[in-house]
Amino acid sequence: MLEVKKVSKSFGGLAALNNVNFSAREKSINALIGPNGAGKTTLLDIVTGMTAPDNGEVFFSGFDITNFSALNISRRGIARTFQHLELFGDMTTLENIMVGRHSKTKAGFISSGLRLPFAVKEERETRLRSEEMLEYIKLGHRINDTASSLPIGEQRILEIGRALATEPGLLMLDEPAAGLNIRETRTLGDMLKKICSDMNITIVLIEHDMDIVMRISDRITVLNFGERIAEGTPAEIQENETVIAAYLGVDDE
Amino acid sequence: MTLIIFVLMIIALPFLTGSSYTLTVGIFAGINALVAIGLCILMGYAGQISLGQAAFYGIGAYVSSILSAHHGLPVIASLALGMLAAALAAVVLAIPSLRLKGHYLAVATLGFGEVVCVALNEWGPGGPSGFGDIPQFSIPGYTFSSSAGYFYLVWLTVAAIMAFSLNLMNSRSGRALKAIHGSELASSAMGLDVVMLKIKVFVLSAVYAALAGGLYAHYVTFISPGSFSFFHSVLLLMMVVVGGITNLWGGIIGAVAVTILPELLRQFQEFDVLAYGVILTLSLLFFRDGIVPIVINKFKKPKVEKGSPKIA
Numbered sequence: 001m002l003e004v005k006k007v008s009k010s011f012g013g014l015a016a017l018n019n020v021n022f023s024a025r026e027k028s029i030n031a032l033i034g035p036n037g038a039g040k041t042t043l044l045d046i047v048t049g050m051t052a053p054d055n056g057e058v059f060f061s062g063f064d065i066t067n068f069s070a071l072n073i074s075r076r077g078i079a080r081t082f083q084h085l086e087l088f089g090d091m092t093t094l095e096n097i098m099v100g101r102h103s104k105t106k107a108g109f110i111s112s113g114l115r116l117p118f119a120v121k122e123e124r125e126t127r128l129r130s131e132e133m134l135e136y137i138k139l140g141h142r143i144n145d146t147a148s149s150l151p152i153g154e155q156r157i158l159e160i161g162r163a164l165a166t167e168p169g170l171l172m173l174d175e176p177a178a179g180l181n182i183r184e185t186r187t188l189g190d191m192l193k194k195i196c197s198d199m200n201i202t203i204v205l206i207e208h209d210m211d212i213v214m215r216i217s218d219r220i221t222v223l224n225f226g227e228r229i230a231e232g233t234p235a236e237i238q239e240n241e242t243v244i245a246a247y248l249g250v251d252d253e
Numbered sequence: 254m255t256l257i258i259f260v261l262m263i264i265a266l267p268f269l270t271g272s273s274y275t276l277t278v279g280i281f282a283g284i285n286a287l288v289a290i291g292l293c294i295l296m297g298y299a300g301q302i303s304l305g306q307a308a309f310y311g312i313g314a315y316v317s318s319i320l321s322a323h324h325g326l327p328v329i330a331s332l333a334l335g336m337l338a339a340a341l342a343a344v345v346l347a348i349p350s351l352r353l354k355g356h357y358l359a360v361a362t363l364g365f366g367e368v369v370c371v372a373l374n375e376w377g378p379g380g381p382s383g384f385g386d387i388p389q390f391s392i393p394g395y396t397f398s399s400s401a402g403y404f405y406l407v408w409l410t411v412a413a414i415m416a417f418s419l420n421l422m423n424s425r426s427g428r429a430l431k432a433i434h435g436s437e438l439a440s441s442a443m444g445l446d447v448v449m450l451k452i453k454v455f456v457l458s459a460v461y462a463a464l465a466g467g468l469y470a471h472y473v474t475f476i477s478p479g480s481f482s483f484f485h486s487v488l489l490l491m492m493v494v495v496g497g498i499t500n501l502w503g504g505i506i507g508a509v510a511v512t513i514l515p516e517l518l519r520q521f522q523e524f525d526v527l528a529y530g531v532i533l534t535l536s537l538l539f540f541r542d543g544i545v546p547i548v549i550n551k552f553k554k555p556k557v558e559k560g561s562p563k564i565a
Contacts, residue, residue: 048442074444086442088435091428098425099432103444105425109453112424113417123424166444 001026001202002047002078002170007056009042016042018226019056024170029196029203031213034223035246040206041083043223044172047204048080049073061169075103079168081159083175083206089148093139093158096147097130100165130165137161137191153184157191164195170202171195177209185209189216214238222246255502256416263408267401276400280472282512283407284465289492289504290411290418291461297498298422299454300434302359305346305366306462306489309339311373311481313463314470318387319378321471328390332467339463340456342369347455351448366486373478383477390471407468411505414461418501430454495536497543506544 002024009017017039024030032040045051047058049070058066065073079100088096105126107119134140137157142150147158156176163171173192177185189212196203207213213220213234220237222230224246230237237243267276288310295301317335320326326334350361378384390397390406397403421427432440433447441447470476488511496507514532518525540547 050438050442070441071444071446074442080442082439082442086436086439088432088439090435091431095428095431099428099440099445100443102425102429102432107425109421109426109457112426113421115420119424126425162439162443 001061002204003057003059004043004047005057005059007043007046007053007058009039009046009051009053015226017046017053020223020226020228022221022228024202024204025219026202027196027200028218029192029205029216031205031207031217031220032223033207033210033213033220034229037225038223039226040223041174044080044174044204044206047073048078048172074166077167077169078172079163079166079170080172081156081163081174081176083178085152085155085159087147087155087159087162090146092144092146093142093150094127094130094134094144096158096162097133097165098126100133100162101126101130102166104167133161133165137164152179153181153188156180157188160191160195164199168201170204172204172206174206175208176205177207177212182211185212188212192216256412256419259415260409260412263405263412266408267404273400276404278513278516280400280404280407281469282509283404283411284469284472285489285492285512286411286505286508287407287414287465287468288462288489289496289508290414290501291458291504292489292493293496293498293501293504294418294422294430295454295458296493297500297503298427298434299430299451301451301454302355302362303455303458304359304363304483304486304490305369306362306458307481307483307485308366308369309343309459309462310466310469310485310489311369311478312339312342312459313466314476314481315373315377315466316463317467318384318470318476322384322387323378327393328388328467328471329392332464332471335467336460336463339459339466343455343459344452347452351451363483363486366483370478370482373481377478379477381478383475383479385475387470387474387476389474390468403472407472410464410468414464415501415505422501426450426453491533493543495533495540495543497545497547499542500545500549503543503545510544 004020004022006019006021007017008019020039020043022032022043032043034040042051046053049068049072052067057064060076060078065076088099105122107122111119134143137160139154139158139161142154147155150158160173160176177188180188192203193216195201205213205217217234220232220234221228222237222243229246230240230243232240266279270276288306292303292306295303313335316338317331320331320334321328346362346365350358353361374381397406429445429450432445433450437447492507492511493504495510496505497503515525515529518528521528
């Protein structure tokens with residue numbers, strides 16, 4: 001599905017990623033964890049075309065997508081959310097979702113301005129499907145609210161809904177549980193599992209909240225200081241001594 | 254609905270006033286409104302800025318005038334070619350300017366406006382003093398020579414452009430423009446072609462401005478570069494800010510207000526410019542969002558604040 005091969009990236013003298021391999025298995029939840037500054041977001045930025053790698057390759061469904069633009073990567077079916085929410089704050093929740101369907105629709109400036117029949121029909125369909133998506137992520141009651149007026153938890157969910165509206169094959173989530181309370185995190189976890197099985201998509205989850213990671217992930221990859229230090233099932237990772245050392249530090253004595 | 258009331262008002266106005274002076278002021282207000290609607294889309298919706306909008310207005314006026322006065326093209330055709338020329342100029346401006354944001358984009362468009370103004374001064378027919386004998390606007394079988402006729406022509410064009418623009422803003426493309434304003438990063442992650450959208454919105458606003466320029470030239474039948482200078486760009490900007498950039502009706506209201514105001518201030522004689530400046534400053538101080546958004550909020554029920562403040 002997704003194959004990241006020997007990717008390196010440094011910012012100035014700092015090596016954010018050093019020869020990192022990462023793969024996501026089809027139709028499962030793949031977590032990417034690691035302490036702050038381990039290079040998780042950098043890896044996500046590279047896969048989604050927001051940052052160019054210094055070395056290495058990225059393959060998606062067998063195609064080399066290294067150095068593709070964010071636009072092209074999105075059109076190939078990779079959607080993402082952002083650690084520091086990037087919603088269209090002044091637009092309503094429904095409009096945010098509708099923007100997600102942009103590349104699935106065609107009407108241009110002229111056909112929209114003249115309300116040509118095909119554009120009207122397409123618009124109606126976009127609205128309908130976006131309303132369904134809003135119901136699916138349980139934000140139906142927020143349909144006319146602006147995105148910025150939502151509490152953080154709902155903003156995170158809305159961002160996931162907007163990403164799903166692009167009908168991706170791979171959904172990459174950058175700390176979706178950040179800022180959520182325990183109950184909200186639990187709901188989010190259930191929702192991600194449901195999305196993964198309902199829509200048959202692959203999820204890559206970057207997350208600090210170990211509860212949710214251990215509960216819903218099928219595989220976990222651990223990064224530390226730009227290097228991959230472990231990979232395995234949640235049970236394996238919990239037992240892994242290198243991982244424990246990275247998170248808790250080692251006793252010198 | 255609003256649009257229907259608007260059209261009825263347009264139709265009624267010449268019956269309410271017989272004075273050709275009022276109609277002439279109305280015509281200029283309508284011409285400015287066309288440019289202002291484009292600026293609202295460019296600035297209020299897509300979040301770009303232009304301090305050189307008068308240049309597109311000038312290109313439309315000059316190209317249409319030269320082609321019809323010196324090359325004998327029918328006005329309809331020359332007007333269309335003027336719009337095409339402005340569209341091409343907008344692409345030329347947009348491509349290098351796309352990387353720029355905020356103040357830098359403002360300066361780039363300002364520079365563009367100056368370049369066009371200098372070019373009109375140097376190479377335009379008649380140089381700085383301009384040229385006349387531009388044919389009046391006509392369609393086969395009818396020449397718009399009366400003020401009432403031209404008033405209808407201009408304002409029904411405004412209504413048509415308004416209808417087109419309102420449709421556009423409530424569509425996939427309008428949402429995309431608002432999205433790139435909200436977050437370019439998220440827009441490209443959603444598969445929006447940010448570069449292309451910016452080019453398109455520049456072109457759209459340029460075409461509106463060129464249409465206005467053509468209507469202006471074929472009404473006054475004499476043009477000179479002075480009408481298309483930086484000062485006019487600022488005046489156009491003033492219109493959309495006074496009216497409210499986040500609402501297309503703001504463009505029309507602002508254009509009417511800023512065009513009519515100097516006429517109303519004539520009675521203050523030499524103090525008119527002073528009063529003009531004071532009124533505009535006060536309106537910006539007290540109606541920062543513009544007239545239209547403030548009026549709309551007055552009529553809307555106060556909304557209960559819910560949830561946390563914006564974090565994104």
